[in-house]
Amino acid sequence: MSLIDTQGLTKTYGARVTALQDLTVSVEPGIIGLVGANGAGKSTFIKILLGLIAPTGGQVRVFDIDPTVDPDRVRAKVGYMPEHDALPPDVSAAEFVTHLGRISGLPRTAARERASEALRHVGLYEERYRQIGGYSTGMKQRVKLAQALVHDPDLLLLDEPTNGLDPAGRDAMLALIHRIGTEFGISVVVCSHLLGEVERICDSLVAIEGGRLLRADRISAMTEARDVLAVEVSDGTEELSAALTKLGLTVNQDGRLLLVELDQEATYDRILQAVADLDLPLHRLDQRRHRVAELFSTRETADV
Numbered sequence: 107m108s109l110i111d112t113q114g115l116t117k118t119y120g121a122r123v124t125a126l127q128d129l130t131v132s133v134e135p136g137i138i139g140l141v142g143a144n145g146a147g148k149s150t151f152i153k154i155l156l157g158l159i160a161p162t163g164g165q166v167r168v169f170d171i172d173p174t175v176d177p178d179r180v181r182a183k184v185g186y187m188p189e190h191d192a193l194p195p196d197v198s199a200a201e202f203v204t205h206l207g208r209i210s211g212l213p214r215t216a217a218r219e220r221a222s223e224a225l226r227h228v229g230l231y232e233e234r235y236r237q238i239g240g241y242s243t244g245m246k247q248r249v250k251l252a253q254a255l256v257h258d259p260d261l262l263l264l265d266e267p268t269n270g271l272d273p274a275g276r277d278a279m280l281a282l283i284h285r286i287g288t289e290f291g292i293s294v295v296v297c298s299h300l301l302g303e304v305e306r307i308c309d310s311l312v313a314i315e316g317g318r319l320l321r322a323d324r325i326s327a328m329t330e331a332r333d334v335l336a337v338e339v340s341d342g343t344e345e346l347s348a349a350l351t352k353l354g355l356t357v358n359q360d361g362r363l364l365l366v367e368l369d370q371e372a373t374y375d376r377i378l379q380a381v382a383d384l385d386l387p388l389h390r391l392d393q394r395r396h397r398v399a400e401l402f403s404t405r406e407t408a409d410v
């Protein structure tokens with residue numbers, strides 16, 4: 107069963123703003139990065155998945171449940187960490203997370219136990235009786251993460267979880283999200299405008315731009331399949347290109363460079379052989395791994 111399935115999902119706000127346009131995507135379980143520049147429609151998508159807002163067109167299913175029809179069933183299975191917070195400053199993290207556990211339907215004792223456990227998972231166990239108002243930004247983000255975990259969900263939706271954190275805080279938060287996704291066996295959708303961040307911890311990416319789907323794929327498929335060998339000869343580029351193509355290799359020319367898809371081990375030797383056979387002066391031969399960012403056209407999305 108897919109985690110999330112949408113068909114032609116569309117959301118307009120009023121007559122003028124189209125936040126999502128004809129979005130069709132199928133997302134498998136794992137750690138998924140939902141990336142796009144600010145305003146791309148990520149938060150709108152998450153809110154539709156939670157049944158907080160209704161789409162204006164198309165279909166959506168989460169765990170094969172339609173959130174527009176049965177939002178409570180979806181929310182029982184999903185934990186949500188919103189982008190912005192409205193954390194009460196004068197209660198402790200333990201009280202706050204317990205309270206949200208109670209709202210999720212947990213009995214009092216279970217809510218208290220689950221809250222302690224969730225706060226331990228996010229590294230706030232020792233500090234859990236301190237008032238949230240005295241917490242750092244990083245600690246507040248962790249409280250938000252703990253409340254998303256308290257009812258033991260099967261899926262976490264995290265909206266910009268590294269917002270406001272310094273580089274060390276970001277690294278720690280990403281490591282924590284990765285640990286939750288791998289060790290707890292739950293799926294996580296990490297929403298971010300920073301592609302470089304999610305690329306590090308996600309198995310797959312859904313990229314949206316202007317409310318439309320740009321690309322959805324496993325990260326391994328985006329990078330491995332794009333490994334190329336860059337070949338440069340001081341002379342005879344066209345000749346070499348023709349020879350390599352004749353050998354069945356996929357060659358793209360970029361100025362004086364020939365970019366040869368590295369789809370098999372023998373490719374390297376075959377290039378060297380072709381260069382030697384044509385007696386061409388080899389200037390360079392090196393392997394390049396495309397970064398995921400290079401696969402997207404948008405500068406903002408590619409921001410690291």
Ligand SMILES: Nc1ncnc2c1ncn2[C@@H]1O[C@H](COP(=O)(O)OP(=O)(O)OP(=O)(O)O)[C@@H](O)[C@H]1O
Binds near residue numbers: 119142145148151299
């Ligand atoms: N309640 C609303 N009423 C009108 N327009 C809205 C509303 N919410 C979002 N929008 C608009 O819809 C578009 C998509 O916004 P959305 O918040 O979903 O994007 P986002 O990718 O999450 O960006 P950000 O990270 O900046 O929140 C934007 O143009 C935004 O201004």
